Amino acid sequence: MGVMTDDMTRLRDEIGASRGARRAFITDTADTVSQMRARFREAQAEMASKTRAERSAFVADLQAKVGELEEALRSSHAEMAKELREALAASKAAVTANEAARQGQATDDRAERLAFVVDLNRKVAGMLAEFAADLEGARRGWLGPRRATTTPTETTTTPTETTPRAAGRKGKRARAR
Numbered sequence: 001m002g003v004m005t006d007d008m009t010r011l012r013d014e015i016g017a018s019r020g021a022r023r024a025f026i027t028d029t030a031d032t033v034s035q036m037r038a039r040f041r042e043a044q045a046e047m048a049s050k051t052r053a054e055r056s057a058f059v060a061d062l063q064a065k066v067g068e069l070e071e072a073l074r075s076s077h078a079e080m081a082k083e084l085r086e087a088l089a090a091s092k093a094a095v096t097a098n099e100a101a102r103q104g105q106a107t108d109d110r111a112e113r114l115a116f117v118v119d120l121n122r123k124v125a126g127m128l129a130e131f132a133a134d135l136e137g138a139r140r141g142w143l144g145p146r147r148a149t150t151t152p153t154e155t156t157t158t159p160t161e162t163t164p165r166a167a168g169r170k171g172k173r174a175r176a177r
Helices: 003-143 164-176
Strands: none
C-alpha cells in the first residue's frame, strides 16, 4: 500500500471519526438541552408554586387589612354621626333659646315703637293745635277781630271775607291786565 492509499485510509478514518464526533456532539447537545429544559420546567414550576403561595398570603393579608379598615371606617362614621347628632341637638336648643330671646326683644321693640308713635302723634297734635292758635292770632291781628270768624279748629273763612293772600292775587291780576 502506497502513500496515497494510506492517506485515503487515514482520510476515511478521519471522516468517520468526524461523523462519530458530530453525532456524539449532537446527541450530547440534545441531552444537555433536554436536561436544561427539564431544569427550566422544574424551576418554573417551583417559582409558580412559590409565587402562588406568596400571592395567596398577600391576598389574605390584604383582605384582613381591608376588613380592619372597613371596621374602623364604620366605627369612625358611627362616632362622627353621634357627635353630629349631639351637636345638632345642642344647636337646636341654642336656636330655640335665641328665637325665644329674639321674640321677646321683638315684642319689646314693638311696644317701644308703638309708645314712640303714640307720643309722636300726641306731640304733632299739640303742635297742630298750637299752630292753629297762632294762625288764628295772626288772622285776628291782620284782619281785625270782626273779620276773623273762624275758630281754632276750623280752617275755612266765611265767603264774605278775603284773605290777604287772595287779595294780593286779585291785585296782581288786575295790574297785569
